[in-house]
Amino acid sequence: MLTARERLARQKSRPVLVELHRALSRLRSTLTVMNTGAHPDDEHSDMLAALRFGYGMRIVIACSTRGEGGQNSLGTERGGALGVLRSREMEEAARVLDADVAWFGHGPEDSVHDFGFSKNGVDTLARWGRDKTIERLVTAYRQYRPDIVIPTFLDVPGQHGHHRAMTEAAELALELAADPSFHTPGLEAWAVGKYYLPAWSGGGDTYDDEVPPPAASVAVRAPGRDMPTGASFDAIGEWSRALHATQGMGRWVERATAEWPLHLQQGPNAPEMAISDNLPATLAGLAEQLPAEPAAALGMAQQHIDAALAAYPDRPAISAALVQAGAAIEQAKAACAAEALRLHGHRLDRKLVEIDAALLLAEGISAIAWTEPNSLAAGGTGTLTVQIEGDTRSLQVAPLAEADIRIGDASEAGPNLVFPLSIAPDAALTQQFQPGFSSLSGNGALRIAITATVAGRAATAMIDLEEPLRIVPAHAVQLEPVDFIVNLATSGATDPLAIAVRPNLGPVPMDLQTPTDWRAVRTADGLAVTLPADLAAGLYQLPLQVEGQQAFSAQEVAYPHIGRTQFIAPQMVRVLALDLNTPANTRIGYAGAGSDRVAHWLKVIGLDVTVLDDAALAGDLSRYTSIVIGTFAFGQRPALRQATARLHEWVEAGGHLLTLYHRPTDGWDPNTTPPRPIKIGSPSLRWRVTNPAAAIETLLPEHVLLRGPNIIGAADWAGWDKERGLYFAAEWDGAYEPLLAMSDAGEAPLRGALISGKIGKGRHTHTSLVLHHQLDKLVPGAFRLMANLVQPA
16 A cells, blocks of 8 residues: 555656656557567567657557566566566556557466576477467557567567567458458457568677678668657666666666668558558548548648647646647547547547646646555455545546445545455456556456546546555465475484464364375464375475465566556465485585575575675675585676675685676676686577476586585486576586587587586686576476586585
8 A cells, every 4th residue: 555655756756748748749649569579578668658758659568478487686576476577567667658558468377477598489389279369469569459460579589589579470460350251349440551571680688680781772760859848768768777676777878879770571562761651640641630620620630639738837728728639639539430430439539538638737636546455355445535636626536446346325535535445255356467558547357437528528537546455365474484395314204394374363163284105283373284205206286265265476576667556376385305415514605686686595404504685695604514515696786796706715725616607797797707718609599498307418427516425316307497508608617517418409509507616715606597486486307407507615
C-alpha cells in the first residue's frame, strides 16, 4: 500500500504541462505502429520515442515473453518472480514512451515463455508452438490494427533464436491476419499497411548477425527535439530503457541518433519519403479517402486539432478547440458508410478517447486512486479512495471493476471520495501476467472512469490505481526453509527436517503432502518431517495444504522503479537427497552482487561461509582458504574492483579464487581483473552452450577439481536446466588449463567453460557454467561440482 509520502512524490513527478502536451500530441496522427520483439527491453525505444512524440503515432510494443529466463542484475528473482518483475519494468518503460503493450506469452506455465537462450528460430518456435505463436500475432494485429509493423531484429544466423522466431512469426502472420477465413473470435480481418525490417545489424556484444542487413528504403528521421522537455528522442528512449534495470539498460546519450533506416519488406509499391506516406496518417489524410460529407467534417476536426496544438499552453483556448474537434469527429462518424467505419472507425473512436483525455487535462481535472489494502483475499474488505483535483461540480466518478470485486456507495472525506469494497467469497486469484497494458489507462481489475461536462461535451478519461488491487490467496505462508539437502554420504536420512511456518497458523488444519513412508507432524511453530532410513537419492517435491486446499507462497517483488508487487506460487518443500562429499578445512569468503544465491547453498551443504561486505574486502583475507566471486560482482561492486590487487596477492600466497561468470561489460578487464589474463568471448552468442543436455568432454579427468572430494562423471551432467553456460572464456594465459569441452549441435567445441591454473602458491578457477541456476534448481551434479570448486588450493 502506498504511503501518503509516496503518493505525494508521485504527484510531484508528473509535470502537468508536459502531460498536457503529451495528450495533445497524440492527436497529430491516426497511425498505429507495432514493434515486435521477444523480451522486455527488445523494443526500439529511441525510434519509438520519435514516432510517438515527434510524429504523434500510436505505439504498440508487442512482446512474446516476460523475460523470465533471463538474467537479473538487481536481485535474486528468477523464473516466475523475474517474469513478474520484468513485466512491470516493461509497463513502466512503456509509460515513458506513452505506448501500449501487447503480451503474447503469459508466464513460465505458458508454452510461449522465455526458456533461456536459443540460437535459431526453428527450435524456438518448436518449443513455443509454431501455430500458437503465429495465431497470437494474428490476434494482436486484428486487435490493435497496426498500420505499420516493425520487428526489432532480423531473422538471420548469429541472432538470438527468440528474436528470429518473433520476426519470422510476425511476417507469417501478416497474410493470415488479412484472411477472413482465418478465425479469431470477436475480431475481424485486418490488413497491415506496411511491414518494415530494420536496415541495420543486430550484432554487438551479444549477437553477431552473419548476414548483412537489407538496404534502406526509407528512414525515420528525428524531427528536432521533444517540444515540452527539450530532450532528444534518443534521450527519451534511454529514459525508458533505464527502467529495464534488471538488464542493466539505460545509457548516457553523448550524441543523439538522428535517423533510423528501414527496409520496406511488404507494402505499397509506391515511392515514399517517410513511413507514413501512402497511409491515412492524419484526419485530413483520411478525409481524402471519404465522401464529401464525412470528409468535410474531418477537415474541420483537423483544423481544430491544429488550433489546439498551436494554442499550447493556453488552456482555455485548447479546451475550446478540443470540444469543437470532438463534435466534428462525431459528425464525420455519423456520416460514414459501414465500409468506411469498418476500415477507419477505430481511428475515429480512438481520437475521441484521446480528445477527452486531453480535454480533462486542459480543464485541470485529474485524479489519483488507491485501495487500502492493495491486496485482499476472497471474502476480504477494504476501501477505495479517489482524490480529485480541479472543478468537481460536474464531475462523475465511476469505479469499474471485474465481477469478483464489489464496490459500494461513496462517502465524502474532505476532498476525497471513499468507496467500500469487498471481494467475492469465491473470487479467483488475480492473473499475475496481464495480457496487455494501455497507455490511456484502464488497466487492472479495478480502474476509475471520471467524466466531466465541458462546454456541453461529456468527456471521460480512465484512471489506473496507483498500485493495482490484487486478489491473493487466503493462506499465503512462508516456509523457512523451503529447500533441504539430505547428504546420504554423511548424515543419512534419519534427522528430522524442521520447517517453520510464517505466519504461524496455530490450530488451522495444515498438512505437508509426503510419500507414504515419510511422517510430517505439527510443531509449536511449524512442521517436523521424519524421513525413512532407506531414503533413495532423488528430488522430492512436497505441496503444503491448509484447510484442505493448496497453500501458496507470496514472494514480495519491490523496487523503486516498479513499485511493489508479488509473485504467487504453490507452496512447496523440496528435498534433494544425494551423495555429496564436502572439502575439509575450508573457510570460504563470498563476494556477490545479490544476483545469485551461491553463498546460501554453500552454507546449506555445511560449509563455513562468510559473506564479504566492502569493509571485509579491505580487511584481512588470509583467514579464508577460498573466495568465491558471484555473477556480475566486479561490475556491481566498486569495492571489489578496488580489492583486485589484494585478491591477486592472496592467491599468490596460497588462496583459491573462484570467479563465476561475468559479462565483458561487468567491470571485467581481461588483463587486470583475473590474476592472469582471461578474455571473455564476444559476442556472447558464439561463446555459450544453450542445450542443457549438451555432451560434455572431460579434457583432464584426473584434474584435482574433477577428482575430489567428488569424482565428477557423466551422471553429474544430467538434469541440467536451461543451458550449460554462457560468456565462456575465449582466450587465457598459459597458466590456466581447460578442463571441459562442449558445444551446441553442429558447432565446434568450446573449451572455456571451466579453466583453472596454479598461480604462485594458490589457484584461480574461472567458470562460465550456470552453476548458480543449477543450484537453485537442485541439480545434484551442480552441488557436487561446486563442492569441488571451493576446495583449498
